[in-house]
Amino acid sequence: MRRLLIDRRGALTRCALLGDGVLSDLAIDHANHPGWLGAVALGRVTRIAAGLDAAFVDFGDRVPGLLSAADVRPTRRDAKIGQLLRTGQSVLVQVKADAHGDKGASLTGDISLPGRFLVYTPLGDGLHLSKRLGKGPQVNALRALFAAELPNQGGWIVRGEAAGVDPGLVLAEAEALLARWRPASLALGGAAPRTLIPPPDALRRAVTELPRDGLAEIMVEGAELLASVKALLTDDAPDLLALVKPWKPGDGRRLFDQGDVDGEIARAAGRRVPLAYGGSLVIDRTEALTVVDVNGGERGNPLATNLDACPEIARQLRLRNIGGIVVVDFVNMGRAGDRDAVVRALSEAVAADPVATHVYGMSRLGLVEVTRARRGPALADLLALDGSDDDE
Template sequence: MTGPSRDIEILIDRAGPLLRAAVVEDGRLTDLHIDSAVRPSRLGEIVLGRVDRIVTALNGAFVDIGGTAGLLNNADLRTAAPTSRKAARAGTTLRAGQPVLVQVKAEPGGGKGPSLTMDVTLPGRFLVMTPFKPGISISRRLAQGDARGRLSQMISEITGGLGGGWIVRGSALGVETELLASEAEALALAWRQIERQVAGDPPRTLSTGSSAAVRAVVETGGRRIARIYVSDAAIRGELADLAPDAAALVEIRQEALFDRYDIEGAIRELSGRTVPLPGGGSLVIDRTEALTVIDVNGGERPNALATNLDAVEEIARQLRLRNIGGIVIVDFINMTARRDVEHLLGALGQATADDPAGVNVYGMSKLGLVELTRQRRGPPLSDLLASCGVSRSD
């Protein structure tokens, strides 16, 4: 397996209540992961919960996961017979007081509690273990035809005897077999440790979600990590379990790491509404309770398509950095040629294809507005910074 790679640096530091991990490519911030002691994240937690009550009107059930109740929708139920999944209903599958193994797939937001799923996953950098979904799933971008069959056979040999199912991520392209095998064994071991804790009274947390440091490494995609700078020696040990090759890249630095590449300044800019574009254009980003609106301004640049394509790359970056989730409406500069619109939509889909949160681009409306959705994974960056006393820049 071979493919292109882009070298990146990861900077991880602690600042007051925050654990922050910045991913930098060519000196530019591309991803930002933050954990706050003031507002701890439960994203990815695996919990033995207890069904609180069935709510037919919401097509699901509220499950007590300790300290709060999350919503388990019918679509996220797991039944003993997978073929009956479409017909599964909380009212017939679950009962009040019943223990149920769930994972937090989205944190509270917009006045709603956390969202839960019974389809537990354990993500690694190259593979994702799906304990309750047997089989191997391979991205179409990785291989086709005979090459796809050979890749599937190789993953089968690596994961044989480990149980569960496996998703092969796009970042597996070009990775040595030994490293894939090591990660598969680590994920399978983590699942066995969770299984040993299931016996007991709910609610109980069986596994916490990944820290900002681990997420930064896991979600690097196909980019090669050149160096990881950390301010805390304990982070090396945290990375060693899941990514031993990445742990070897760690350098401990007793300095203000986020002064490199002016990461602090870049974070402050993320709290503002306006984002400059090449050529004098800009984005204006406004978040409401229901959705986020992004307006593309071209300035004095005459080429609407060129400005819109510049905007596409920046929009994809801002969605990730600001952790914008839910419905997003983009008002691009008006274009009359249908081929230009199709080019733009294709570019937007490609720019967001590697977003770990998952982005769906639905096309352009009759009003010329592009509609997309991005999975909610946690609080928007602006909310997280506000909870720690960081205000907007404009």
């Protein structure tokens, strides 16, 4: 059973998804430090960086973003950035990774608007089905249905969440995505830089990315936030409206006191995560990568320790919103078969992550490389920002 809890604490709007009482996913916004991830903008090229085969683009943030030649649309095979863009030119871009450290945002010209069941690509074409839908007669029937019914405008990707859903809901979402794109498409000839579609906030991200199966209720604390949630669901997910409930504590407890969600969030900002049998994970972030060290405690079975650690590693990557390169230092194992079993277990554990995550092989030292796409600021950074605002 899944429950979505939504509250607002100071500058933070927080959406927490619990599965069988365990916190599995977070979507958090900081009102004073908004992100740009997913925003669509009409940008202006400020500089061509031939050495990077990329252009710096002012899209409205304090620091220009980087648009590589491969991400310019429409693209030309093997064309260099100087052949595609010029300084001062207006260009349609979307933020695919927020700025972090000294690096500006990463931009793309391949625009995509995600919904729960579909992803609309206004500059694309054709119909594509997620690999998570699998194969077989039912999938072929789904392809035929949507090929006939989806609007013949741009491209469409059918997500795994569309399996078993009333086709009417999917087609209604297609119309909503088209309606979101139309004003932007009509504003392409205006001044730059200018935001055409704002980034999705925490509420929209939670609704778009949360697993639909088993969702039992959406609990919201606060009348103003409750109205915002209902307005979003009315437009984007009317089938979920019946699950919305206001939080009415009888004993003065706050919504995130349930299941110790506040405590879980605080622990997810720390270094150490306890495991069974006295083991633990120690998670350290550096500018270049994140290191996860698996400690076995008093347990004498390295394979069992490493297998138990895999689901928790996947969970922590999601909760902490860790992106980029991750190196996991597992407890050393002598057998090649054991090492392969741990890599498979970690791959299966991250498979449900809505953010693209890839697991690579294990070295003889027990090191596994993982890459996870950057999707907004890490949880620790958001909480640090909130603390600094409080100090002010």
